[in-house]
Amino acid sequence: MKNVHPSDFDIQRFAFELSDCKAEIVTHINTCATCKQKADNYLSVSNSIKVQPEPVLEFDLSALILAQLPTMSKKEAAYNYFIYFLMALSTLVVVAAILYFKEAIVGLFANTSAIPTSFIVSTCLLILIVIGIDTFRSFHKKMNLLNY
Ligand SMILES: [Zn+2]
Numbered sequence: 001m002k003n004v005h006p007s008d009f010d011i012q013r014f015a016f017e018l019s020d021c022k023a024e025i026v027t028h029i030n031t032c033a034t035c036k037q038k039a040d041n042y043l044s045v046s047n048s049i050k051v052q053p054e055p056v057l058e059f060d061l062s063a064l065i066l067a068q069l070p071t072m073s074k075k076e077a078a079y080n081y082f083i084y085f086l087m088a089l090s091t092l093v094v095v096a097a098i099l100y101f102k103e104a105i106v107g108l109f110a111n112t113s114a115i116p117t118s119f120i121v122s123t124c125l126l127i128l129i130v131i132g133i134d135t136f137r138s139f140h141k142k143m144n145l146l147n148y
Contacts, residue, residue: 005032011029011042
């Protein structure tokens with residue numbers, strides 16, 4: 001028999017997962033009164049916890065939470081309306097700018113040769129694709145965070 005007692009972790013493993021326990025630790029605990037007592041204490045504590053009834057709240061938690069939800073959703077709705085207003089305003093500004101500079105934009109593509117125009121269009125498409133992929137990936141990352 002060794003004079004050194006096994007650690008609490010090993011004693012807990014002996015008490016709850018005997019099949020994972022090393023043979024020398026099993027032998028020690030079976031022959032050592034102190035360690036055997038510790039293992040029995042762990043088992044009795046575990047059994048008394050299992051016997052405890054499920055904890056029950058004395059008040060209706062869901063009713064309390066539902067009572068607080070309307071104030072939050074009002075704030076959220078106002079924020080959403082502000083976002084919609086900004087989107088409509090920016091769309092209006094872009095459409096107005098396109099209408100105002102219509103001749104200049106048409107002249108940009110009509111008078112120049114096809115090579116600079118294709119460079120401009122391909123660069124814009126490349127930037128749009130990169131930004132779109134980045135937005136899509138960050139959206140998925142955030143959704144995964146929300147789903148735990
Ligand atoms: Zn011991």
